[in-house]
Amino acid sequence: MSENIHICSLSKKENSGFPKLPPNASCGSRFIRRLRKFVAINPNNARCKTYFRNRSGLITEAKKYAASPYFFVIHPFSNCHAFLEVTFFVAWLYSLFLSPLVVFYPVPNSDTLHDKVEYYFVLNVQRLLVISFFFTGYVDKKSQNIIIEPKKIILRYLRTYFIFDLIATGSVTSPVEEYVQKNYAEYFYFSVKSAEYFLIVLCYYVRFNTVTNYMTDIFQILKLPRRIQSILGHVLRTYLILHLFTCMLYGIPRALYNDHWPEESWLTKTRPRPEDGTILPKYLDCLMVASCYFFGASHDLYNVDLPNEQLCLSIVTLFGRLYTLFLLADLLRVFGIAQVAESNYEQELCCLEEYMTSKNLPEKLRKRLRNFYEYKLRRRLFNEREIFSTLSEHLRTELFLFSARKLIQRLFVFRSVPKPVVSSLISLMKMEIYSPREIIIKMGTTVENVSFISSGTVSVINQEGTELCHLEDADEFGIISSVTDDKQIYQIEAVEPTEIIYINKQYFLNILHNYGDVLAKMDEMVKQRLARLMKIQEHIKKGGSNIISDLRNGNLLERFHKRPLIVIE
Template sequence: MPPNPNVHYCELKRDTFGLPKLPPNAPWHQKFARSIRKCLTLNPNSTTSKRFFRNRSTMIGEQKRHLKGATFIIHPFSTFNRIRQVIFVILWTLEMLLTPVYISFIHISQSHHVHNQHNEDAFLASVTGNYFISSIYRHIISPLEVVVVLLFFITGYINIKTKEIVIDPKQIVKRYLATYFITDFLMIIKFGIYVQHSVYLYLLNLACLFRGITLFEYLKDIILSFKVKEEVYDCIRLFLISMILLNGLNCMFYYLPWMLGHLSFPKHSWPYRSHITPNDKDFTVGKAYVDSMVVVMSYFVGAGDLSAKTYLNDVLQKAMLTFIMICGRLWTLYVIASILKLFSVVTISESKYEEYLLQLEVYMTQKRIPKALRARLLEYYRS
């Protein structure tokens, strides 16, 4: 159907960010500053903003309130904050997985070759045999972690009790110092220190595990912003926690015999009998990690016995395998309960529908409604 010639259809793009428009001949630095300010303020087109605010008028009012405040404050519903959350999830997930690996596998390999590796990048170079990953960690990942931590001092937050968006700089700093500042500081204290003895600083890096709640909150917001069902997030969360748990148990299973053996593997220890110690000719960190993971995963999920790699007189190994089996059974029960809960949530609407139909049939029977009318009412509610 052709458009009405008597009606004007505006094709101009509507700016909903509440910022003053610049003239066409404005210099580039003013346009750049406006773009940055636009990224820092509330984005009314984001999915999270539409879920939090009732209508667009309240979004505009929140925009005006934010624009009147400090120019450097990041709004929690801004585009910039969404990017910050994505970077936080990626970096902290990597740290939760890589930190135990460095403390155990890489540190043991490095200690064995300490006389041949005096370079400050040796602890990461031992993974791949080159310094490419080490360079990425030093010049990209580690500085990004410091920047992300500093951004918490200027990022607004939502007061869960009052549902109020706090953008006051003093309240933001006070809240961050009272909550996660010490945890984040312990994690980034290793910045710029990459030497053989930095493994002891990496023990402090395990403080990143206390950020698990924040990580999964950000991950949930990111996934739901793509209009994905919450059940998908629950599955991703269970998978990610399983990987972190298995990785931690694997590193513990390999590291404890070396540590309790006075920084060497005893002959009765399982890594020595499995030929995955640094003394073996074909030893690599990857091979040792995979072989150890096979044993841990088998006992964790109860998929195998692997009695060939067990030694009855090795009390430490039996204690560790018992602990791994207990953790595996408890986690398996939790996953099963979570999956059953997901199915119950998915089918709850159908269950309610059937319950209402049953109540209708009982009501019509008690009131002795004619069969023809009963059939018409049931057909009406089922259609």
């Protein structure tokens, strides 16, 4: 077990944000609760680890969603959203592969197995997905906020992919096709059918980025190594692009020639010829030509003389050159072959690696340093001290006030004094980041600071080394020893990456000297917290479990509990 992982000894709490059901709850209530949890945020979702900096932020988001009136909105980090991602990936991947292949069939409107599967199953699934997108939350890329308001979700979908999804699923083109088939000649119907086919394929490929993003999310759910994810992702992307160009090399000439192939066409020199019914040899031949022109390999088997075919191959070559450069650059980055960093953040990480190697640090300590850098810098490098030095005193205070807005809103001290006093307190505060299992305050030491948790979780540990409770966002510690002038009687340890804002004890008391009622309230809070911690400690000494506590916690009637058998003679 890694040293920087906190092993919690406290009972596991419900993190869904929904109130716990009574033991005698009906089956309907239990089903509704499970359904709500299915569309709510899942704390174990793979994307939560990259989005939230700590677990306390995740729990806050879960409570926010549970308290919102938008119970019908699917959270972007929910199990339901993960299921929709997998369904979308499979359905769109099926269409991205098979829809372009229609050009290779001898008769465009032939009743194939693909047509039946697509018409009776795939299209209906895709239409249900289109409807679900009106109720699916998303993460705003600019602000990095989670959006669950229905109005914003609907407007965003209408502005982006709705029209393309509507056309791709045949909701618009099918009625038009039926109307043309009834009222116009067969030749015109064939032209409309060909145009409809090209439009549908393009609309499917508009979602190419979404498919690859969902593929990455699925790989994260499967917990594949990063390099394996990169290789599989590039293989699938490359093949889908080549597949589109393969079908384009055959489909565009076929539409132009209307199945009357000229002898000068390179496709007439293939075996079998275009007019033959075999699909696989034609597809493989076109795939080989597309791959050669795409990657710039030599291909002298066929001479391309017709202008429209030359234009198609020129497009393939141009796009292939650009894509190959991107592919090589990304592979070099992933496998660490290229030593040139893409950003200042990566340069800083390279310096960190060199430093750790020169000092011959153990792997556990190296991992802690990497996690600290990733948490603090958020993959962005900036000189915070230099930025602050260029700001005025007023702007620095405003910036710190914004960073500490959660504390100001929730803490009694900040809510009970005027704004100038709050500004004075904030201006004297400093920030520190602690890694998991890092000791913030040692037991028996004299605490000189009053600390507040900006984000994260810390544990309170007694003299016996027993974990008593957790403190989370906007909780304070150090006040017990600061107010009573006693030494610290509990050890404070970080559970996860935690941001602490602290102020010198003497400065804190001097600023609040004229607010006796606030200090009296703080003294009362200290006594209440001490009493609560002592009660927990006594409870643990007695065995940590009894019938009354189990009944209050809902454990006695909701799950089996082994107890010693009492025999009365």
